[in-house]
Amino acid sequence: xxxxxxxxxxxxxxxxxxxxxxxxxxxxxxxxxxxxxxxxxxxxxxxxxxxxxxxxxxxxxxxxxxxxxxxxxxxxxxxxxxxxxxxxxxxxxxxxxxxxxxxxxxxxxxxxxxxxxxxxxxxxxxxxxxxxxxxxxxxxxxxxxxxxxxxxxxxxxxxxxxxxxxxxxxxxxxxxxxxxxxxxxxxxxxxxxxxxxxxxxxxxxxxxxxxxxxxxxxxxxxxxxxxxxxxxxxxxxxxxxxxxxxxxxxxxxxxxxxxxxxxxxxxxxxxxxxxxxxxxxxxxxxxxxxxxxxxxxxxxxxxxxxxxxxxxxxxxxxxxxxxxxxxxxxxxxxxxxxxxxxxxxxxxxxxxxxxxxxxxxxxxxxxxxxxxxxxxxxxxxxxxxxxxxxxxxxxxxxxxxxxxxxxxxxxxxxxxxxxxxxxxxxxxxxxxxxxxxxxxxxxxxxxxxxxxxxxxxxxxxxxxxxxxxxxxxxxxxxxxxxxxxxxxxxxxxxxxxxxxxxxxxxxxxxxxxxxxxxxxxxxxxxxxxxxxxxxxxxxxxxxxxxxxxxxxxxxxxxxxxxxxxxxxxxxxxxxxxxxxxxxxxxxxxxxxxxxxxxxxxxxxxxxxxxxxxxxxx
Numbered sequence: 001x002x003x004x005x006x007x008x009x010x011x012x013x014x015x016x017x018x019x020x021x022x023x024x025x026x027x028x029x030x031x032x033x034x035x036x037x038x039x040x041x042x043x044x045x046x047x048x049x050x051x052x053x054x055x056x057x058x059x060x061x062x063x064x065x066x067x068x069x070x071x072x073x074x075x076x077x078x079x080x081x082x083x084x085x086x087x088x089x090x091x092x093x094x095x096x097x098x099x100x101x102x103x104x105x106x107x108x109x110x111x112x113x114x115x116x117x118x119x120x121x122x123x124x125x126x127x128x129x130x131x132x133x134x135x136x137x138x139x140x141x142x143x144x145x146x147x148x149x150x151x152x153x154x155x156x157x158x159x160x161x162x163x164x165x166x167x168x169x170x171x172x173x174x175x176x177x178x179x180x181x182x183x184x185x186x187x188x189x190x191x192x193x194x195x196x197x198x199x200x201x202x203x204x205x206x207x208x209x210x211x212x213x214x215x216x217x218x219x220x221x222x223x224x225x226x227x228x229x230x231x232x233x234x235x236x237x238x239x240x241x242x243x244x245x246x247x248x249x250x251x252x253x254x255x256x257x258x259x260x261x262x263x264x265x266x267x268x269x270x271x272x273x274x275x276x277x278x279x280x281x282x283x284x285x286x287x288x289x290x291x292x293x294x295x296x297x298x299x300x301x302x303x304x305x306x307x308x309x310x311x312x313x314x315x316x317x318x319x320x321x322x323x324x325x326x327x328x329x330x331x332x333x334x335x336x337x338x339x340x341x342x343x344x345x346x347x348x349x350x351x352x353x354x355x356x357x358x359x360x361x362x363x364x365x366x367x368x369x370x371x372x373x374x375x376x377x378x379x380x381x382x383x384x385x386x387x388x389x390x391x392x393x394x395x396x397x398x399x400x401x402x403x404x405x406x407x408x409x410x411x412x413x414x415x416x417x418x419x420x421x422x423x424x425x426x427x428x429x430x431x432x433x434x435x436x437x438x439x440x441x442x443x444x445x446x447x448x449x450x451x452x453x454x455x456x457x458x459x460x461x462x463x464x465x466x467x468x469x470x471x472x473x474x475x476x477x478x479x480x481x482x483x484x485x486x487x488x489x490x491x492x493x494x495x496x497x498x499x500x501x502x503x504x505x506x507x508x509x510x511x512x513x514x515x516x517x518x519x520x521x522x523x524x525x526x527x528x529x530x531x532x533x534x535x536x537x538x539x540x541x542x543x544x545x546x547x548x549x550x551x552x553x554x555x556x557x558x559x560x561x562x563x564x565x566x567x568x569x570x571x572x573x574x575x576x577x578x579x580x581x582x583x584x585x586x587x588x589x590x591x592x593x594x595x596x597x598x599x600x601x602x603x604x605x606x607x608x609x610x611x612x613x614x615x616x617x
Contacts (some may be wrong), residue, residue: 005604006584006617009408011341012350012599013400014062014129015393016055017357017569018414018579020046022390031391034398038412038581045588046577049416051522051535052469053573055357056090056146058415058592059130064110065596065611069523071110072530073131075467077549082480085452086466086550090131090147104134104281106147109527113596114138116608117348124348125340128333133304135285142285143293143336145352146304151192151242151252151272151280156305158271159190160316161207163264170314178265183209185265189220191242191272192250192280201242201250209261216258216267229258232318234325237299239275251275253299257308257317257325268316274302297335307358313564319382322362326355327392334396341403348599353396359389360418364567371422372560409602409617410583415592417576421568423505424545424561425512427465427536428453428553434499436463439553446555453551459483463496463533466551468570469544470532471496471516493518493533500536505558512542512558514572525610537572544570586616 026032027039038044050058050068052075060073068074078089095102108131114124118139126132128145135142150156159174160167169175178185188202208217218227222240229235235256241249252272259266274280276290276299283302284290294300306329312322330353337351365373366382397412404410429445431437438460439449449455453464458474458481465471473489476482484492497516505512519531536544546563547554569576580590586598593613600607601615 003601003604006602007407007409008346009344010348010411010599010602011400011404011408012348012411012413012595013337013397014059014350014352015356015412015414015579016352016354017360017416017418018390018393019360019418020577020579021417022386023579026387026390031387032394034394034401035412035581037401038397038410038583042581042583043586043588044579044581045586045590047413047580048591048593049573049576049578050592051517051537051573053416053569053571053576054468055415056130058578059146059352060108060110061592062415062595063112063114063129063131064108065113065593065608065613066110066525067523067593067612069519069528069531070525070610070612071108072527073108074531074535075470077467077470078530079466079472081478084456084458084464084466084472084474084479084481089467091133093153106131106134106136108132110525110610111608112136113599113608114140114142114348114350116600116605117603120605122347122603122605123344124350125344126348127336127340127351128354129350129352130304134282137285140285140347141289141340143290144283144304146354148274148283148302148304150303151250151274152190153192154271156271156303156308156310158308158311158316159269160311160314161187161265161267161269163266170310170316172310173314173316178207178267180209180265183211189240189254189269189272191240191252192244194244201244203240203242207265207267209265211261214261216261216265218256227256229256231258231261232321233258234321234328240272250280251278253302257311257321259317266316268308268311270308270311271303276300276302293336293339297332297339300332300336301329306354309358309362309565312362319363319379319385323359323385323389326359326389330355330392330396334399337396337400338403341400348603353393356389356393356414357418360386360567361565362567364418364420365564368420368422371420371566372562373564373566375562404583408583411595411598412581413595414578416569416573416578418567418569419571419576420541421543421561421566422541423508423512423543424559425503425536425538425542425548426545426552426554426557426559427469427471427548428551429555430500430503430557431463431465431471431496432553433557434496436496437461437553444555445553449553451547451550451552453553455553462492464551465544465548467532467544468549469536469538471534471536473533475533489533490518497534500534503557505542507558510541511539513537514539538570540571540575542571543568582616584617590616
């Protein structure tokens with residue numbers, strides 16, 4: 001034991017992505033009164049984030065008290081060294097043979113703080129922490145967060161229904177054309193793929209237009225049988241069964257947003273969520289907790305990425321519809337938190353609110369009239385949308401304060417800050433032009449090079465980029481067709497880092513990359529073999545391009561980011577610290593690495609043997 005317990009209960013409220021340069025003026029102006037109360041009673045400081053400043057990386061460091069080299073999460077996207085193809089880095093699916101159902105495997109390593117508490121006989125309630133799918137086994141309750149897929153196995157595939165012809169599907173969506181006969185149309189909800197045929201499994205629905213009453217009725221064999229929705233609003237949940245075989249079915253849930261009834265019907269359907277009563281894979285610990293929570297607080301989103309940013313990015317729903325959904329998601333998460341606060345008297349409660357991050361990704365463009373994403377139109381009425389959402393988060397903190405006594409340590413923090421994303425850098429194209437990445441004969445950078453590094457000539461390639469700022473060497477003995485001798489690796493990594501440092505964007509007359517860190521200089525731990533060889537630290541306004549993340553090699557080194565996803569945080573982490581509030585005085589030199597030791601110390605325990613931080617109390 002480190003000493004006597006300082007408190008009986010620690011409550012951690014995560015507000016993903018709160019940016020200090022927005023928080024601090026609002027605090028000084030009295031617009032965040034409840035966070036200011038925490039600042040006055042305990043303290044406030046900026047908190048050092050991780051390299052890179054990505055949500056799954058940062059919250060994994062929060063949970064384990066180790067750098068990414070200790071927990072193994074380095075990026076949203078990793079590469080498989082056997083193929084060098086991009087792959088999801090948070091979890092994977094394993095199936096021994098065709099007769100055994102697949103199982104999900106969590107790729108986060110390290111020992112999280114709730115496991116150490118469990119070993120000491122102390123319970124935790126962990127709500128929606130990233131990289132907890134499938135959930136850990138420990139003393140307490142957990143609802144998995146970022147990493148939980150939709151029913152199709154992706155991060156969020158919505159469906160757009162329209163009477164118009166020739167509507168092409170955007171990214172991460174499907175388009176279904178409606179044919180009305182009179183006032184009705186028979187269509188379907190696209191569910192999971194069949195495990196053997198890989199064909200889409202569908203569940204039929206009937207749509208009935210009631211123009212006089214201004215509503216659309218959705219009839220199905222699901223629950224409820226009749227679901228009504230009005231233009232500009234979100235429906236309740238529709239629970240459906242998707243038949244896999246004669247005696248097998250998979251259950252899922254979907255919400256609809258009615259875009260319009262006239263002059264033609266357009267309807268958006270959310271990604272299919274796991275049904276908490278019967279999820280395809282476990283999403284809670286114990287397994288019954290997801291169902292119990294739905295019974296006690298109502299049906300809720302289960303996907304790891306709740307907010308339908310893809311629908312807004314593709315122009316299927318309006319900014320108002322997106323903000324409405326974000327507010328509903330915020331309220332849903334608040335019900336989860338308060339449900340545990342009202343019954344949990346000792347141990348750790350953690351609850352993550354993702355919506356600040358999602359609002360900033362999609363609405364940062366309205367803070368900058370000249371942002372490339374505003375070419376389709378600037379909305380002056382939304383320039384304060386982010387500040388408005390911060391105030392909504394502050395109100396949640398205020399209501400939480402009413403449920404916190406003097407024997408509780410209340411912590412409110414963000415994992416990183418935020419910044420603009422105006423220009424993307426094509427890292428693979430830069431590597432190509434330095435003679436470090438080769439394409440097959442006759443193929444040059446551009447559309448013909450495609451994605452997933454498909455056109456790369458590995459026998460002549462020394463380095464490549466996958467993910468949002470990760471560069472790998474094509475190392476002999478590690479990559480399947482590696483050509484870089486281990487003895488040359490350090491010098492090559494150093495040369496690439498030197499070449500990227502200070503990389504200038506001639507069209508903007510600005511520096512796009514502040515530097516690149518070699519993995520051995522910033523990481524340590526049991527998962528070092530999984531780390532990228534270089535991590536690029538971008539300047540404000542820049543980020544790895546969308547194409548780079550999935551192994552694309554477009555023409556040129558830079559492109560304007562004209563997507564609605566116009567704000568980001570994956571830049572030099574020194575530029576995007578998070579924020580930290582506590583109701584107890586604490587050391588202002590705070591790092592995410594220090595949070596797990598701080599929680600343990602508050603509950604009378606020493607840090608775990610692999611933890612690198614120290615208590616802030």
